[in-house]
Amino acid sequence: MGRLGERVAIVTGGAGGIGSAVARALAAEGASVVIADVRDAEGTGLAADLGHPARFVHLDVTSEDDWQRVLADTERELGPVSVLANIAGIIDWGPMEEQGPAAFRRVVDVNLTGVWLGMRAVAPSLRRAGGGVIVNMSSLAGLTAYAGVGAYAASKWGLRGLTRAAALEPAPDGVRVCSVHPGAIRTRMTAGFGDAYTAGQPIPRFGEPEEVARMVLFIVMDATSRRAVRSSWTAASWPGRRPS
Incomplete structure (x- = not known):
């Protein structure tokens, strides 16, 4: 059955790149994987390739209605969610003076607001599952900065x-919430970049989506292996929580 048997996972951006690698890694360990994306043909093809119980759902991560629909359908068909992998992301290249406000907002809406909407929608399901993990795909750009990707870095x-x-x-x-910060990964987003782009890295090559997926799987496995362990702290004693 695999080490994630009986676990239910939603993977946004699951139709390609890092998202599809994460979906494959989770499915290989026995999880029921919901591949959520706006790329219907690619997502449907991946679900068919992975086989039952993997399935594709159309999800615009910036739509609260889409999130509620996907969560309701997932719980009805598969049960409460144990894993949420927020992988969906976009980028807009170019100098700040040449980037319009609409493009900036679109990047932030997908990369940041979309993750917030997902966590907000799925958190109650994770509690109903008895615990689990949320993995948010950030970037090395979330730790440093690069010219020409202001909106992406901000998000x-x-x-x-x-x-x-x-x-x-x-x-x-x-419920654990973690972020992962890859460097340059060989995906559609970095298509056309030459090897010179990675020349200053300690390991001067592009990473592969499967390498990031293995990190996500490591986080998920550690979290779900202890999903039944509850904290003894009360809401009143937890920093930032108001007494009930």
Whole structure:
């Protein structure tokens, strides 16, 4: 059955790149994987390749209605969610003076607001599952900065802070919230970049989506192996929580 048998996972951006690698890794360990994306043909093809119980659902991460629909359908068909992998992300290249406000907002809406909507929607399901893990895909750009990707860097720095704040809230209920910060990964987003792009890295090559997926799987395995362990701290004693 695999080490994640009976676990239910939602993977946003699951139709390609890092998202599809994460979906494959979770499915290989026996999880029921919901591949959530706006790329219907690619997502449907991946679900068919993975086989039952993997399935594809259309999800615009910036839509609260889409999140509620996906969660309701997932719980009805598979049960409460144990894993949420927020992988969906976009980028807009170019100098700040050339980037319009609409493009900036779109990047932030997908990369940051979309993650917030997902965590907000799925957190109650994770509690009903008895605990679990949320993995948010940030970036090395969320730890440093690069020219020409201001909106992307802002969204990833914001995601880092959002993750740290969100981790404090459901922790007493056995829910962990983590972020992962890859460097340059060989995906559609980095298509056309030459080897010179990675020349200054300690390991001067592009990473592969499967390498990031293994890190996500490590986090998920550690969290779900202890999903039944609850904190003895009360809401009143937890920093940032108001007494009930």
